[in-house]
Amino acid sequence: xxxxxxxxxxxxxxxxxxxxxxxxxxxxxxxxxxxxxxxxxxxxxxxxxxxxxxxxxxxxxxxxxxxxxxxxxxxxxxxxxxxxxxxxxxxxxxxxxxxxxxxxxxxxxxxxxxxxxxxxxxxxxx
Numbered sequence: 539x540x541x542x543x544x545x546x547x548x549x550x551x552x553x554x555x556x557x558x559x560x561x562x563x564x565x566x567x568x569x570x571x572x573x574x575x576x577x578x579x580x581x582x583x584x585x586x587x588x589x590x591x592x593x594x595x596x597x598x599x600x601x602x603x604x605x606x607x608x609x610x611x612x613x614x615x616x617x618x619x620x621x622x623x624x625x626x627x628x629x630x631x632x633x634x635x636x637x638x639x640x641x642x643x644x645x646x647x648x649x650x651x652x653x654x655x656x657x658x659x660x661x662x663x664x
Contacts, residue, residue: 539571541637543646544581573600575636577629611635624654634660
């Protein structure tokens with residue numbers, strides 16, 4: 539499974555984005571199941587509704603919920619990164635935990651945010 543981060547969704551939704559076209563092509567070539575986290579769903583729906591953009595396509599994607607197990611892992615990841623002096627956004631820790639716990643690969647353009655979490659088992663697609 540490939541979990542799409544919010545930034546990838548934004549690029550794909552933007553019909554004028556060459557980066558989005560390339561991302562979608564790469565995803566489809568992999569032939570894996572595709573999903574988004576409930577956190578990314580919130581972020582994308584907020585932005586789309588704020589700017590009066592259509593949301594129908596996003597709502598068709600499978601959504602992976604945030605569970606107690608994910609909450610435990612994301613809290614641990616966030617604390618570990620703080621101790622290392624490289625704090626991460628809470629929502630990024632939550633998305634990473636969902637991907638790790640589902641043995642999924644996260645597709646993101648925010649490598650700076652997520653690469654430090656690879657030592658914790660996060661698999662990145664880029």
